[in-house]
Amino acid sequence: MITISNPQFGDEELNLLREVLESGIVAQGPKVAQFEEEFASLCGTKYAIATSSGTTALHLALLAHGIGPGDEVITSPFTFIASANSVLFTGAEPRFVDIHADTFNIAPELVEAAITPRTKAIMPVHLYGLMADMDPIMELAERYGLAVIEDAAQAHGATYKGRPAGSFGTGCFSLYATKNMTSAEGGMVTTDDPAVAEQVRLLRAHGSRVRYHHDMLGYNFRLTDLHAAVGLAQIRKLERFNAARQANAEYLNRHLHRVITPCEPPGHKHVWHQYTVRATNFDRDQAIEALKQAGVGAAIFYPIPVYRQQVYLDRGYTDSLPTTEEVTRQVFSLPIHPALTQADLETIVAAVESL
Ligand SMILES: Cc1ncc(COP(=O)(O)O)c(C=O)c1O
Structure with a gap:
């Protein structure tokens, strides 16, 4: 059977995994930091923050933009359910806008009619590896003062007019096993905004800057160095x-x-x-x-x-x-x-x- 996906692993993954195991540091550590650096460079962003999945990347990106109960986020209904569910996790509501049949992505000309006083963000989904039509989306976001959260879960390395996915708004990637590159499970948030990066880092680890001091309610959405080892080998391929x-x-x-x-x-x-x-x-x-x-x-x-x-x-x-x-x-x-x-x-x- 020719399977629909077929993750490719080799000596590069094995060698990095061995290095992590032999180091004794298997939870979030230096390999995650190195993976974040290489991922930021892939996207041309100042920051990349690793998370436990694409779903948690989206959830934390929305929270970092202050999205919560009473807010609305405009997105595509033709996607994996995690895109919209991440909005529900924050207490906000997704508002669905139709797509184009040829690109399978959100129809930018229909977005404006869905904007209400409650709208806080637009979340285009770069489905199947093709980026949404970003120019009109960025123009609307600018005009209405909305955040843009790119669901780039399926779009590692994709570009729009030469600019990488994840570099327009706050980018959210999945590193699930079947994706173009994988860490088995994992996610990444990309941004140029130091405040968003800081919030995502805090939210991913119990709201803690200093060990056992908790400034806000956070989660355990960290990636491990074992996953980062696989991710590092993959990003290089x-x-x-x-x-x-x-x-x-x-x-x-x-x-x-x-x-x-x-x-x-x-x-x-x-x-x-x-x-x-x-x-x-x-x-x-x-x-x-x-x-x-x-x-x-x-x-x-x-x-x-x-x-x-x-x-x-x-x-x-x-x-x-x-x-x-x-x-x-x-x-x-x-x-x-x-x-x-x-x-x-x-x-x-x-x-x-x-x-
Ligand atoms: C478009 C889209 N958004 C979000 C996700 C969620 O990513 P994960 O499965 O890593 O949580 C996926 C994963 O399949 C996806 O395809």
Whole structure:
């Protein structure tokens, strides 16, 4: 079976893990600090603060911007549920804005109508490795005095007009096992703002600047040096991983005709976390079964808009956004990971073209 993801580990990860274990410092320590430095350099930001997951990165970024009960955050409903849930964790409410079907990202021209006196932030999600259209989002944020929290969980190394994901607003990354680079579990917050960086650092470790002195209510959302060891080895391979994904995407874009293939709009560098196509003239669920029979592991990211998840129905959400509704019925993702061989790509093309 050609799996939908296939994390790549080697001697680099093993050597750094051994170093950490032999050092005896396995919780947050020097490897986390080094990982943060290299991650900040990837994003071109002054600071990067490691956390225990992408979800905790988002949660702490929102808290660091002072978002809480009574506030609203505008985001996409076509995403992993953690994007919106991080808003709920703070006591604020996500407000959902529809997407574009070709980029799968929030439609900037619809954002302004969703801004209310309670709106405190816009949270674009850079879905599948393609950054949202940031110029109009930054312009609106500036005009209305809103924070921008980028959910860059799937966009390590992606750029928009040459600027890296995570360098526009406060960036939040996931380092989960299937991402373009991983630390098994983990997250990262990126920012140029020293006050935001300081708040995230405090919130991640029980609100403590000096050991056993607690200035505010905080959490234990730290990353460990064991995870940072894996993350450090991976960040040094990210460019190579992303180039392989890009080459695989180019091949599939050239050879697939049975489905609507994904786009890379001008000015964007897509890092192809997922290669997601749309089925408009056949039954998607049957197609996924047929692909499985042909040895191709396809998957649906995401079959249900966030606002129709039970968590949101229970809170009284009644949204029904037309493009999101349509796209959730059509999308499926094909393997695109760096370990694919030419034979794998040919198998994928043959399987899709015979649907
Ligand atoms: C768009 C998006 N946001 C947030 C997250 C949450 O990250 P994590 O799983 O590391 O908590 C993910 C992870 O899958 C994601 O894809």
